[in-house]
Amino acid sequence: MGPMFDGPEPIYLQIAQMIRAQVLAGELAEEEQVMSTTQFATTFRINPATAAKAFAGLVDEGVLYKRRGLGMFVAPGAREQLLADHRARFFDEVLAPALAQADLLDIPTAEIVDYVLGRPRPAGPAGGPRTGPTTDPTPR
Amino acid sequence: MTARPTSQHTDQPAGRPPADAPTVTAPFGAELRDVAVRYSRSDDPALDGATLTVRPGVITGLLGRNGAGKTTLAALLAALRRPTAGQVLVGPEGSLEDPFENVWTTMHTQLVRESGDVWETDKAKDTLAYYADLRPHWDAELAERLLEDFEVDVRKKPAEMSRGKRSALGAVIGLASRAPLTIFDEVYLGMDAPSRYAFYDAVVTDYAEHPRTIVLSSHLISEVERLFEDVVIIDRGRVLLAENADDVRSRGVSLTGPAEVVERHAAGREVLARQRLGGTSQVTLFGTFAAGERAAAVEAGLEVGAVPVQDLFVHLTRKDRPGTGADTEEAR
Numbered sequence: 001m002g003p004m005f006d007g008p009e010p011i012y013l014q015i016a017q018m019i020r021a022q023v024l025a026g027e028l029a030e031e032e033q034v035m036s037t038t039q040f041a042t043t044f045r046i047n048p049a050t051a052a053k054a055f056a057g058l059v060d061e062g063v064l065y066k067r068r069g070l071g072m073f074v075a076p077g078a079r080e081q082l083l084a085d086h087r088a089r090f091f092d093e094v095l096a097p098a099l100a101q102a103d104l105l106d107i108p109t110a111e112i113v114d115y116v117l118g119r120p121r122p123a124g125p126a127g128g129p130r131t132g133p134t135t136d137p138t139p140r
Numbered sequence: 141m142t143a144r145p146t147s148q149h150t151d152q153p154a155g156r157p158p159a160d161a162p163t164v165t166a167p168f169g170a171e172l173r174d175v176a177v178r179y180s181r182s183d184d185p186a187l188d189g190a191t192l193t194v195r196p197g198v199i200t201g202l203l204g205r206n207g208a209g210k211t212t213l214a215a216l217l218a219a220l221r222r223p224t225a226g227q228v229l230v231g232p233e234g235s236l237e238d239p240f241e242n243v244w245t246t247m248h249t250q251l252v253r254e255s256g257d258v259w260e261t262d263k264a265k266d267t268l269a270y271y272a273d274l275r276p277h278w279d280a281e282l283a284e285r286l287l288e289d290f291e292v293d294v295r296k297k298p299a300e301m302s303r304g305k306r307s308a309l310g311a312v313i314g315l316a317s318r319a320p321l322t323i324f325d326e327v328y329l330g331m332d333a334p335s336r337y338a339f340y341d342a343v344v345t346d347y348a349e350h351p352r353t354i355v356l357s358s359h360l361i362s363e364v365e366r367l368f369e370d371v372v373i374i375d376r377g378r379v380l381l382a383e384n385a386d387d388v389r390s391r392g393v394s395l396t397g398p399a400e401v402v403e404r405h406a407a408g409r410e411v412l413a414r415q416r417l418g419g420t421s422q423v424t425l426f427g428t429f430a431a432g433e434r435a436a437a438v439e440a441g442l443e444v445g446a447v448p449v450q451d452l453f454v455h456l457t458r459k460d461r462p463g464t465g466a467d468t469e470e471a472r
Contacts, residue, residue, distance in 0.1 A: 009446060010386045011366060038348035045340055046366045047199055047385075048348045100441055104398070 011046055015054035023063060023074055024082050034064060034072045165248055165277065166232040167353040168321035169196035170217050172379075175226035177212050185224070186212040188377035194355060194370075196233050199347060201368035201385070202325075202357040203449075205457050209377045210357045211253070214325045217355070218251035230321060247276060250319035252310040254326045258298045264309055265294035268316075275317040282346065283316035289338055303330030311339050315346055323355040336360070340367060361450040371449060375457045385449065392447030392455075393429045395437060396422040405437045412447070412455045426455060 005014045022028040037055060041048035055072055058064040063078045075081075102112055171194070177187040187209045194200050194217075204210045215221050216228045219239035229236035230245045239245040250271075251257065258267040272278045287294060290308035298306050307330045314322050324343075328336045344367060347354060358364045365371075371388045373380040381388065392412065395402045399421040406423045413424040424447050429437070437444050 005366070010389060012386070038345075041348050042341065042345045044366075045337070045344055047369045048344070049198070049369045050366070097441055104441075 005044060005046065012050050012053040012057065015040070015044075015046075015051060016057050019054070019058060020063060020082055023078050024086070026079070028074050030074050030076050030078055032074050033070070034074065036071050165320045167197035167351060168231055168245070168248065169233050169236060169353065170194035170321065170355075171227075171229040171236055172213070172216070173227040173229070175216065175223045175228060177209075177216070177221070177377075178224045185377050187216075187223070187374075190226070190374065190377065190379050192372055192379045192382040194353065194372075196320075196353050197351050198369045199343075199354045199356065199367055200370040200372055201361075201364060201449075202355050202372050202374070203361060203453050204357070204374040208374045208457070210374060211325055213374065214251055214253070214323045214355070214357065217321065217323055218249050219246045220251070232320070247274065248319050249321040249323070250275065250314055250317040251323045252314035252325065252327050254307070254310075254329050257313070258306070258309060260299040261297055263295055263297055264292065264301075267298070267309070268294060268313070271313050271317060275319060277318035277320075279316050279318055282318075283312055286312040286315060286342060289342070290335060304332060304335060307331050308335060308339070311342070315342055318346075318350055318352065321353045321355070323357075325357050326359070327356075328358060328360065336363065340364065343367060361453055362448060365449040368449075373453060373456055380456050388449055388452060389446045390428055392424060392426050392452050393434075394422060394424045394445040394447055395442045396420065396445065397440070397442035401440050401442055405433075405440065405442060412451060424451060426452070 005011050005018075009017075019028065019034065023030075028034060034055075035043065037048045037051040040046070040051035044051075055064060059066060059072075062075055062081060064072045065075045066072055099112070102109075172187075172190050172192050175187050175190045176185050178185045190209070190213065202210050202213065212221075216223060217230055217239065219230075219242060222228075222240045228239060230239040230242075230249065231237045237245055239249065258264065259270070268283060272280060272283075287309075290305070290312065292301075292305055292309050292312065296305075298309060301309070307327055310327050311324070311331075314324050314327065328339060331339065340363070343354065343356070356364060356367065365385065368385045370383065371385045372382040373388075381391075395405055397420065399416060399419055402421045402423055406425055410426040411423050412426050413422075415422045429444065434444050
């Protein structure tokens with residue numbers, strides 16, 4: 001496999017983050033089965049215990065659930081839950097650092113407001129901009 | 141091969157299955173208690189007060205510089221030698237035994253060294269037949285498949301093979317033995333990169349399907365560190381640390397961001413590396429970052445990351461690093 005999971009975070013957090021991103025993007029649908037720890041370990045050449053640790057964390061979060069003897073599945077409502085969770089953190093974790101950087105660079109607030117208002121919105125069906133991002137922009 | 145060991149003991153320890161038990165033996169753990177190994181009176185000891193636990197069913201990375209004592213440690217676990225002082229114990233959880241001259245534990249322990257542990261001047265298939273007889277859990281099908289993957293010609297004598305092929309033969313023996321304790325001591329030497337990755341893949345795949353205790357020593361840390369659940373670092377005969385791989389990684393932290401902010405948060409810490417590009421700098425620090433310190437660094441706009449095991453290893457085993465300083469925090 002290619003250079004996956006070579007970010008600075010512990011690998012199990014990177015795996016969890018990747019699965020969250022896939023659920024958010026709809027690549028993993030609710031009630032869909034995810035790879036087994038064995039498949040995961042062999043696909044990405046990592047210790048199976050590392051994959052198991054990631055899965056256990058996602059079960060605790062309610063993103064995945066275990067069906068005895070069958071494997072891990074995406075929990076119903078997982079996407080909504082992740083969206084809510086990421087929205088709650090968006091201002092603190094994404095926007096605040098960006099604005100701090102803007103201060104550092106002496107970019108006037110008015111300019112940022114103009115940019116926000118003038119930027120093309122992603123054309124969404126029903127809910128407009130709130131139907132959500134296709135990737136997970138939140139740095140952990 | 142299902143030849144059962146003929147135990148000389150009549151009272152079976154708890155972890156040892158009776159002769160008619162199913163063929164899977166529980167993964168072995170191992171313990172070293174204050175172990176010293178001295179090859180001669182004049183030389184420094186190869187191991188000196190080494191104490192550590194190898195968890196059963198876990199892949200442990202055994203790291204150390206040349207001459208640190210890795211090979212001696214491996215030889216102790218495989219009962220090729222007896223410690224000069226201290227105690228070595230090997231076996232299923234709850235019933236560890238002294239492996240020296242112990243037929244049962246030795247038969248369930250497979251050591252693969254760089255030399256391959258093969259009959260140099262006999263055909264490779266003779267060595268394979270020997271191990272097939274010796275190892276109760278030998279999987280002939282797996283051996284065959286791996287020999288094909290690594291393109292090892294079993295009609296050849298190891299003496300006639302390239303170093304890479306001899307190493308591959310050793311890797312096949314180590315994996316196909318399915319021993320409850322398997323030790324790969326720098327088995328990758330001479331293998332080219334595709335062969336090494338084929339070996340890592342084989343280790344992960346077979347371990348996932350047949351969990352057992354694997355101790356893997358390597359200098360190519362960045363290639364293998366993601367296979368490790370635990371890491372043991374030895375240096376100059378002493379155990380510097382033995383702990384979960386994630387804990388090892390959390391012994392260091394990297395900070396990236398505007399140079400003066402980085403320096404402010406790095407102040408008073410041991411800096412392993414420092415890189416600067418324009419106004420941005422990255423420092424690698426030794427020592428854990430408390431949750432509060434991490435939050436403060438993130439708040440200040442810094443990117444806080446982990447440090448590769450390789451970098452920590454290089455730092456911990458530096459020649460000029462005082463040997464005693466690192467020992468004391470781990471010594472029991």
